[in-house]
Amino acid sequence: MPRGLSAVLLALPLLHSTAFARAGCETLGGEAVQGGLLWGRVPPGSSVMLDGEALPVLPDGWYLAGFGRDAPATAQLVVEGPEPCAATLAVAAREYRIQRVDGVPQRTVTPPPEQLERIRRERALVVAAKARRIEQPDWLRQVAGAFAWPASGPISGVYGSQRVYNGTPGTPHYGVDVAAPAGTPVLAPADGLVTLAEPDLFYSGGTIILDHGYGLSSSFLHLSEVGVAVGDEIRRGEVIGAVGASGRATGPHLDWRMSFRGRRIDPQRLVPPMP
Structure with a gap:
């Protein structure tokens, strides 16, 4: 593992x-x-x-x-x-930030029809990458320490928040956003195996998925550089890419997300406070 x-x-x-x-x-x-x-x-x-x-x-x-x-x-x-x-x-409930935004042009909320096939194809790539079940229990005790922040900077977006555009709820935000200059190195928060490394997905731009084993994975979105390839075995602290504003992003930041067997979990609950 x-x-x-x-x-x-x-x-x-x-x-x-x-x-x-x-x-x-x-x-x-x-x-x-x-x-x-x-x-x-x-x-x-x-x-x-x-x-x-x-x-x-x-x-x-x-x-x-x-x-x-x-x-x-x-x-x-x-x-x-x-x-x-x-x-x-x-199971304790949480309160999430809900922001209502009216008067948004519909073309910025709904992707153009000519991009729908691309979006479906890319979504299938992500689903397949997260569906892998990597089991290597002989690795279990080879590392001490918890997850580390993959980048440092102001936290500009939090897990669970949601925008309501023109009265229609958008997809909740499932990651934690770290604002940092474009080109800032992104480090692996823990050891794992790269299961997705794409330079330009429609929504998330440069995207990496790092599988930590047994269905637990991290995703890194909007990267300006993807410095790893599928199949690479990565250790905590290694540079895997760089912060960017690719995909549907309004400025340079790292969007770090985590999943456990199909459930979106909050990365911020697995790390110490931001330095």
């Missing part, structure tokens, strides 16, 4: 004080909150289900669970194996 996942499993408890235990279940850590990650450990050979979905369990029993932007108030955790248990998890 790419070493970035070990950073989550082994080091993130140092960043948060929300570790807790459920009666009859193994100790859990992290945050049961919309956009958050939760992790725990069960006896090897166990299976773990969250709301009926099987979660990946590493050979030594570590597992991850993720909660989307609009996750419901409760989730059912079921462990089957040597020490079976079940628990109802309370």
